[in-house]
Amino acid sequence: MTYPNSTTVLHEQPGDWAGAQASGVTAGAGGLSLNAGAASGTLTSGTIRAAAFDELVPSWNAVTPAGGSVSVEVRTELTGGKWSRWFSFGTWSSGPSRASLDGQKDAAGQVLTDTLRLNAKAAAFQYRVTLRGAGTRVTLLAFTASDRARRAAGMGTPGDRAAWGREVRVPMRSQMIYPDGGPVWCSPTSVSMILAHWGRNVTVPDAARGTFDRVYDGTGNWPFNAAYAATQGMRAFITRLPSLAQAERFTAAGIPLAVSLGWKAGELPGAALPTSSGHLMVLTGFDAGGNPVLNDPAAPSDAGVRRTYPRAAFEKLWLTHSGGLSYVIAPPAHACPDRSHAGRLAGMEFPTVCPACARENRAEFTDSSVHDLTCGHCGARYCVFLRKQRFEVLFDLGTRALLDGYAREAVASFAAALERFFEFYVWAFTLERAANAEQEFGAALSGLEGTWRHVASQSERQLGMFALAYLLREGREPDFLTARGLGTDFRNRVIHRGALPSRAEVEAYAALVFALIDRLLTELGPGAAHAELAQEQVFASHLSALPDGVTAVFEEHPGMFRARRSGGWRPRRNCRPSLGWRRVRCRGSRASRARP
Structure with a gap:
């Protein structure tokens, strides 16, 4: 999910963890789980690139049986390819031991309970998640990276009048009727209201107990609130939306949002509180004039919770105070706009047709090109294998971002496309060279994967590997x-410096990147097929592990490079003996069908 002010990365499918380094942890259809007999385990992600950011808020969904816990840490890439320290967001548990971690501050930045605030902008990060205790699982990890200077970049975006005059009926609950902490329980009260809407009737005091952070000494820890909602069967994460126009997409889809804002005296007409340095309430919809309708838990009684605030004033206070921070909480099977409109804005998602009911769903691109899906219409499970290389996806995303007016995001995608093509070239050259030497494919691929891990988080070293590969080949x-x-x-x-490029500058940069990749693809010729065969091996491995009743669907989407080259360099769908491999176990040519 990429917006003018933020990028939210969601990892919840097995393919999202491809390339991660795991110790004692396995990534599967049910998320991350501890290996049999392991008391704890850790997974470290690969490098995740995003538009320039100086704040990051994580969130997670986890199952932590008695004594179990989860910790999430993040580090960011500094100038010169160096990395910051690992910043921790504390320890989460469904029991009372949950706590954030104080005292994390250095030259790179600091953690403010639930938010990493950097002293300089970064464009890449890694995360490390630790699971402890038998039965502990993580089903979702989300990271919202944002640029404080662009918090209000989307303010005033025209709304969708089709979403006006529509509300989600959310039970009304006041935080003020509870004498033992109610006045500061805005966050758990908002979560309690949303859970009640979805049929999970959790009382406000119970929600407060379930979100209490014993170090922060309060219930307002954003990731802890999302994690608590997940313990009630929800899919929950934190994001930062760019405008009320984007929020309309969620309420129109039947999803209320918990939103964070603050105001001074007189800034929010009709507010239940005269001032607030930070307050959560539930956005339930919009009136006929486009003004937001909210369940404000600061009302003195349940009956007075529903409020309507002026659109312009509310949007300004929401964006300038928290950058549009929102809790997205809904059942896992509910169709959510984070997989639809947001993806169309930045091109992060693609349409796919359910093989059972023939209706359209949307899937978010993954690094592995493997997408485990559940149809939002009929509930059928299927897996889409997308035959498209990462550099192709990234370049196409940059094109879509530019067409939608997101110039800086387009530059980031074009730059990432070039970096990933250099990686593609190294893989193609190395595997081609091994094939010519009659080396077994699996051994060659394993050696390449092991070597690449040493440079996976260091772009300068990757460039050096490409330069040497080019010299040796050409x-x-x-x-x-x-x-x-x-x-x-x-x-x-x-x-890195936050410049705002013109459209003409971005188009020129895109043309430069395209011309260079196109030239190198021409020089690679049939050799490019060796790198594509590595993708087929990933597909084969995942295909063999699909549960019964899951349909495998293979798709090949057009794009700039494929249209340009008319498929001339793509390998055919079967593993080709002409590539020279002695033994290739490739099942990527299986037809789409339900597994028996």
């Missing part, structure tokens, strides 16, 4: 690896 210096040839100065100015 017999000449890669003289295009200059600041001018790669558009490095423009890229750094936009991504």
Whole structure:
């Protein structure tokens, strides 16, 4: 989910954890779980790139039986390819031991209970999640990275009048009727209301107990509130929306949002409180004039909770105070706009047709190109294997972002596409060379994967590997690896220094990246098929582990490079003996069908 002010990364499918380093943890259809006999385990993600950010808020959904717990840490990439320390967001447990971690501050930034605030903008991060205790599982990890300077970038975006005059009926609950902490229980009260809407009747005091952070000494820890909602059977995460126009998509889909804002005296007409330095309430819809309708738990009684606030005033206070921070809480099977409109804005998702009911769903692109899905219409389970390389996906995302007016996001996608193509080239060259030496494919692929792990988080070393691969394959210096040839100065100015590029500048940069990749693909010729065969091996591994009743669907989407080259360099769907491999176990050519 990429917006003008933020990027939210959601990891919840097995393919999302492809390339991660795990110790004592297995990623499967049910999320992350401890290996049999392991008392604890850790998974460290690969490098995740995002538009320039200086704040990050994580959230997670976890199952923690008695004595179990989960910890989430994040580090960010600094200038020169170095990394910050690991910043911890404390320890989560469904029991009373949950706590954030104080005292984390250095030259890179600091943790403010639930928010990592950096002293300089970053464009990449990694996370590390630790599971403890038998039966502990993590089913979702979310990371919202945002740019404080662009918090209000989407303010005033015209709304969708079709969403006006519509409300989600959410039970009304006041936090003020509870004398033992009610006045500061806005967050758990909001969560309690949303849970009640979905049929989980949790009382406000119970929600407060379930979200209490004993170090923060309160119930307002944002990730803890999302994690608590997940213990009640919900899919819950934190995001930052750019405008009320985007929030309309959620309420129109039947999903109320808990939103965070603050105001001074007189800034929010009709407010239940005269002032607030930070308050959560539930956005339930919009009146006929487009003004937001909310369940404000600060009302003195349940009967007075429903309020309507002026649109412009509310949106300004919400965006400037918290950057549009919102809790998204809904049942896992409920169709959610984070998989639809948000994806269309930035191109992070693609449409796919359910093989059971033939209706459209949307899937978020994953690094592995494997997408385990549940149809939001009929509940059928199916898995989409997308035959498209990451550099192709990223370039197409950049094109869509540019067409939608997101210039900075487009630059980030084009830059990432070039980096991932250099990786693709290294893999193609290495596997081609091994095939010519009649090396067994599995052994060659394993050696390459192990070697790549050493440079997976260091872009400069990856560039060095590409330069050497090009020299060995073509017999000449890669003289295009200059600041001018790669558009490095423009890229750094936009991504690292926060410059706002013109559309013409972005188009010129996109043309440069496209021309370079197209040239190198031409030089690779049939050799590119070796890297694509590595993707087929990933597909084969996942296909063999699909549960009974899950339909496998293979899709190949058009894109800039495939349209340009008319498929000339793509391998055929069967594993080709002409590639020279002695033994290739590839099942990627299986037809789409339900497993028997």
